[in-house]
Amino acid sequence: MQQKRQPELVEGNLPVFVIPRELIFHADDQSKHKQVLTLYNPYEFALKFKVLCTTPNKYVIVEAVGAVKPQCCADIVIRHRDVRSCHYGVIDKFHVHISEQSQRKALGRKEVIATRLPSAKEQQKEAEEERIKEHLTETNRTVSSGPSLLTVFLGVVCIAALMLPTLGDMESLVPLYLHLSVNQKLVAAYVLGLITVAILRT
Template identity: 50%
Template sequence: MNNQSTALAEGRLPVFVFPNNLTFFSDDQSSHKQCLTLYNPYEFPLKFKVLCTAPRKYTVVDAEGLIRPTCCVDVVVRHTDICINNEGMYDKFRVQVSEHGQRKVLGKKDLTAVLLPTKVREGTSSPEDTFLSLPSQRQQRGSTSESQPQPPVAVGRQASSSGPSFVVIVAGLVCITALMLPQLGDTSSRLPEYLHLSVNQKLIAAYVLGLVTMLILHI
């Protein structure tokens, strides 16, 4: 019995969800709606269901559905209770999957969600980024009433680029292509054998694609 069959039998099939956590900001309305991407790198369809520890605070579009083999689906999560009382509180989402037509849960993954009061903007200074000039040893020994304190020097972070780089886009396309290639041992495909990928290779491609997706969403 291979590793995948063992995982199916024991109900611990790896579940691939990106991002791994959700952060909402009270002062940023665009963050009140976020997207979870669920990946299925396997050669059989998966039925998914999204659960939450605080269902009254969130609205999930298509909380249940089907993921076709070597495909992915997007699930939209909207925070509907933005208020000061909920700031700093952590909730949990659980994504569980089962084989299509079966009730047994094959795998699950938990991720956290938190509401923060404000979002640090790019190019602005946070309190940790503000530094004050220190007087030199000579100034300390010969200081007079005419000396003036040095103004604070604010250090800002360099603004990020306006869009994803060419390398990121190419990496995403390569991962999508890898997920669409046939699995190793598939005799029905007409593609050369060296284009057949193993399950582990497809899992790696799905993981990298998730990282690329998170990078693009944060740009």
Template identity: 50%
Template sequence: MQLDRRPRLVDGKLPVFVFPTEIVYYVDDRSSHKQVLTVYNPYEFTLKFKVLCTTPRKYAVIDSEGTIRPGCCVDVVVRHKDIQESSYGVKDKFRLNLYEHGQREPIGSRDIQAVLLPTSEGQGRESQDPSSSRRGSSSTAPFTAVARQRSVAPGPTIVLLAIACIAALLLPLHGEAETSLPVYLHLTVNQKLIAAYVLGLVTMVILRT
């Protein structure tokens, strides 16, 4: 007798496991402008996911679609792009939909609220501020697919160039006699300065990716 390994559905939907369930951005804390949603797949089959949003123009989402293998999790980076006073206290929503492979209709979904606050010191004051109820809210707006963006890793040319610069800096200076390396591998001070300058530029490129 073959057992049905499919998890029990709740109200016809698959339970969705995501953390956190609320995203809070702070204007005075630049590190909070980029948040991470972790989506878990505790099931024994592969799931596909898709991130929707009520106001996609305000956010940049890295890998808003993808797959999650059984027993694994994925991180979805959500960056706030609209850091301005008009967005203070406005509650937007993300919707995480889960799909079976080859299916278009979601088998599970979870809403995640996002809000931008002026300062981390005012955490919790938003709900107490009567003016916050008069601010615009996107909680009732329709969900729209977020533009899919991918994190770009440094290409092989950039990596090889960085390795070449490091190797050049490790080579002996021209005129050093106590070395077993041939003379043509001895660099001048100017050549090492150029290598150091190029390495600095390459490092900036790698850090920005």
């Protein structure tokens, strides 16, 4: 039996059956800090396996090295131990290597990716913070651009109105229809004050 299957065992070409293909760890669910990787052995000979990780400081692999009997499976428990928010969305990789129990050469390899997601509350908080940042950025742009053309125009009009002569001033060379009443000048002064306050606040 060993001689019949030996030619098929080409190094690195043997399919590896691992479920799931992706591990997702949820920050708000303590039970999801632990995931199970199942390695199937559909072959008629025993397999040795070894699980490696690109970031071993973030994970604990229970029984990273082991064996699987013919036509059986093995569960590999992986725990996420670094729960800092800086790891949200970061993709890590696990490599599952298999070899025949009686040999050292690797017959196959499978890559499994792992991602850590923030809790729903943290996602909502991040979205709210992003909206606030966008609003502040937009406000700063508006402020840095200075007063609008309409504000400047109204200010100039009010200043010009205050400089025009008052009704009853006969010594002025300005035509009579440009003479303003005291009430009109008071309104111009009030509007100019509002414009000045608005400009100073920006």
